[in-house]
Amino acid sequence: MTFPKPVIAMIEGYCVGGGCQLALACDLRIAATGARFGVTPAKLGIVYPLSSTRRLAEIAGPAAAKLLLFSAELIGAEHAVRLGLVDEVCPPEDLRERVYGLAVTMAGRSRLTMAAAKQIIDGRAGEAEVRAWQREARESGEMAEGVRAYREGRSPGFSWDAK
Structure with a gap:
């Protein structure tokens, strides 16, 4: 799917x-x-x-x-x-x-992470796509928000949405 x-x-x-x-x-x-x-x-x-x-x-x-x-x-x-x-x-x-x-x-988790994981697990992503997802995680602020929330002991406020 x-x-x-x-x-x-x-x-x-x-x-x-x-x-x-x-x-x-x-x-x-x-x-x-x-x-x-x-x-x-x-x-x-x-x-x-x-x-x-x-x-x-x-x-x-x-x-x-x-x-x-x-x-x-x-x-x-x-x-x-x-x-x-x-x-x-x-x-x-x-x-x-x-x-x-x-x-x-799941609604409170990173949509970017879930979309990437789903593509990878379903066999629809190779190394190039994984690198693109990783770049997107850094550039979109998703990764920074997740790390910041962890350090601050709070739930993350992920905002990424598929383009």
């Missing part, structure tokens, strides 16, 4: 087929303990798109992707977290608070 800001999937109930693929396109996925996951094209005679199939294999690994695709079985949240389909599992009554709390925390 090329959207520069972090995207969090909050998953309750069934996360199957296209819903599972949508969740996998997000940067982070947090699920309630009772959530169920499945990739079921084999039940329907459908061939999934290349990008969705590759993303599943990259996240869960080739063997797990094959098991999910070939069997079309549903798995629970705890199994999904072991496969990497989900980053965290929490009780249903805590899910909303955890996801919104994480979003609030």
Whole structure:
């Protein structure tokens, strides 16, 4: 996903087929303990798109992707977290608070840092792009503000926004 800001999937109930693929396109996925996951094209005679199939294999690994695709079985949240389909599992009554709390925390972090990290992790940045991001961190004042806030024992007031 090329959207520069972090995207969090909050998953309750069934996360199957296209819903599972949508969740996998997000940067982070947090699920309630009772959530169920499945990739079921084999039940329907459908061939999934290349990008969705590759993303599943990259996240869960080739063997797990094959098991999910070939069997079309549903798995629970705890199994999904072991496969990497989900980053965290929490009780249903805590899910909303955890996801919104994480979003609030991330909103107070450097948008420049998150945009750069997202590009790097997603494989859309090489050495030249990383150096450009590092230069931008210095020239924009983001790095100076972060260091100053740390030294002063306060939360930083980041102001960078994508151009």
